[in-house]
Amino acid sequence: MPATRHHPPSLATKKQPAQQRAAETYERILEVTAQTLADVGIERLSTNLVCERAGLTPPALYRYFPNKYALLSELGKRLMQTQNARVDRWITLDALAGGVESLERAVEGLILDTYEATVQTVGGVWIMRALRAVPALQEVRLASHATVTQEQARLLSRALPGADAAELQLVSRIVVELIYATVEMIFDEPLDVNAVARTVAGMVASHLTKVQPQAGRAASPRNPPAQPRAARRSAA
DSSP: OOOOOOOOOOOSOSOOOOSHHHHHHHHHHHHHHHHHHHHHHHHHOOHHHHHHHHTOOHHHHHTTOSSHHHHHHHHHHHHHHHHHHHHHHHSOHHHHHTOHHHHHHHHHHHHHHHHHHHHHSTTHHHHHHHHHHOGGGHHHHHHHHHHHHHHHHHHHHHHSTTSOHHHHHHHHHHHHHHHHHHHHHHHHSOOOHHHHHHHHHHHHHHTHHHHSOHHHHHHOTTSOOOOOHHHHHHHO
16 A cells, blocks of 8 residues: 655635734634643644633634644744844854954843743743644744844854855854754753853854854954964963
8 A cells, every 4th residue: 555645734824914903812712822832732732722711712712723733833933033033133144253252242141031931921932842842843943044144144254255155054054043943952951051051152253263264364353363272371
């Protein structure tokens, strides 16, 4: 017998609310979904449970969302937007031009800010887990990360003119994924949040000098050339 093909569930909303009352119902569904997700987790979440808690009939919910994955998709997009808004606050041309210490502070601040934004989002940690664990939802996360990667690669190219564009693209993609994974790890393990953020920030910032063009490193007063060990010992 031929193997059964499993079609991915639809993630698209069926319609967007056009009137205020419909918009209120739409938002109510998402609010209850987020709270229910926080209460029961991904596996036990169902459209029937959401309807029960929201005081709605299934047809009222299905008017907008075909299944629970569409609900999670919309919550995921909103969380990604909330998290991504933090990137522009911290990773700026000034932060990149300020050298390693400046970038360390910026990346540390970004990790802590992203963590707090997720904490303040109802069901935030479960939404993150769903975007990683549910195959149908991974595209939401990957599309968001691709957008941020492009933006950060462009910013890096302005901060480091002459650096290899392909390398900047790769570095940007890895850093985006690393910061996201760091926030996930903070939720999953009993670790010191500040210590984790500081350690990861140091790792990311230290790579800045490796992607910077050689001429730029030599000319920058904020990144003086390293002295030989013997010279450093004699200077001490």
